[in-house]
Amino acid sequence: MTAPELRDFSVKIANYLQKAGYDGLFLPFSKELKEYLAQFGEGIPYDYVMNELKKSKLLPEPIKAWEYSAEPILRALPQIKRINSDLQAYCYGDPFYEKTLVEILVESTILTLKSSITGEIETEKWRKLLLQEHWHRKEALQKEIEFIVVKAGQHGISVCVSGSNGIYIASELEEEGYKTRVTRIGETFSPTPLDVLRKEINTPEISDERIKELVLLHIKYIKEYVLRSQNPDQAYRKWHLSSNKLNKKVE
Numbered sequence: 634m635t636a637p638e639l640r641d642f643s644v645k646i647a648n649y650l651q652k653a654g655y656d657g658l659f660l661p662f663s664k665e666l667k668e669y670l671a672q673f674g675e676g677i678p679y680d681y682v683m684n685e686l687k688k689s690k691l692l693p694e695p696i697k698a699w700e701y702s703a704e705p706i707l708r709a710l711p712q713i714k715r716i717n718s719d720l721q722a723y724c725y726g727d728p729f730y731e732k733t734l735v736e737i738l739v740e741s742t743i744l745t746l747k748s749s750i751t752g753e754i755e756t757e758k759w760r761k762l763l764l765q766e767h768w769h770r771k772e773a774l775q776k777e778i779e780f781i782v783v784k785a786g787q788h789g790i791s792v793c794v795s796g797s798n799g800i801y802i803a804s805e806l807e808e809e810g811y812k813t814r815v816t817r818i819g820e821t822f823s824p825t826p827l828d829v830l831r832k833e834i835n836t837p838e839i840s841d842e843r844i845k846e847l848v849l850l851h852i853k854y855i856k857e858y859v860l861r862s863q864n865p866d867q868a869y870r871k872w873h874l875s876s877n878k879l880n881k882k883v884e
Contacts (some may be wrong), residue, residue: 647709656706657791662724663731676711709847730773737766756841765833823876
C-alpha cells in the first residue's frame with residue numbers, strides 16, 4: 634500500500650486498514666517505537682501514550698510534523714486490532730536513517746534559507762547533501778525489506794504501508810517468494826520540486842543548472858505554498874492543482 638506522507642492520505646490509510654482478513658501489519662515508523670505502537674493498539678488513551686512518547690526523545694524533529702501525518706493511523710489502531718484479533722503490528726523504519734534524515738533536513742533547511750535570502754544556489758552542497766541522503770536511504774531500505782521478509786513469513790496475510798518505495802518493496806518481496814499486490818491510496822500525486830531533485834540526484838547526467846532549477850522551484854514551493862497555507866496538506870493540494878494546470882498547458 635503506497636501513499637504520500639500527508640494527513641489526508643493517512644486518514645484514507647486508517648480507513649483502509651479497518652477491514653478484516655490480515656494478521657500482519659507493517660508501518661513505516663522507527664523500530665524504536667515498537668513498545669509505544671503496542672500501547673496505541675491496546676487502546677491506552679492516545680494523549681497519554683503520545684506524551685510518554687514525546688518524553689522518550691525517540692520521535693524525529695519536528696515532532697508536530699511527525700504527529701500530524703501519523704495521528705490518524707495511531708488513533709485507528711485499537712479499532713484495527715478489534716477487527717483483526719490476531720493482528721501483530723510492526724514498526725519497520727530504520728532508526729539510524731531516521732536520525733540521519735533529521736540532520737539532512739536541518740541542513741537542507743539552512744541551504745534553502747540562505748538561497749532565498751541571497752538568491753545564490755550552492756549546487757555542489759545540494760548535490761553532496763542529497764547524494765548522502767540517497768545512499769543512506771538505499772542502505773536503510775534494504776534493512777527494512779530484510780526485516781519485513783523475515784516477519785511476514787510468520788503471518789498468513791500481511792499489509793505493509795509505505796511511501797514512494799512501495800513498488801520496489803513489493804518486487805523485493807516477490808523475489809523472496811511472496812505474492813504481493815500494490816494498492817495506491819488516493820489520487821495520483823504530483824511530486825514536489827525537492828522530491829524530483831531527490832529522484833534525479835543520482836543520475837550521472839544531472840547538471841548544476843538542473844539542480845539550480847529545481848532548488849529555485851523548491852524555494853518557490855516554500856514561499857508561495859507552504860508559508861501561505863494553514864498546513865502541509867493544503868500547501869500540497871495547491872501545488873498539485875497548479876502542477877496539473879501547468880502540465881495541461883504544456884500538452
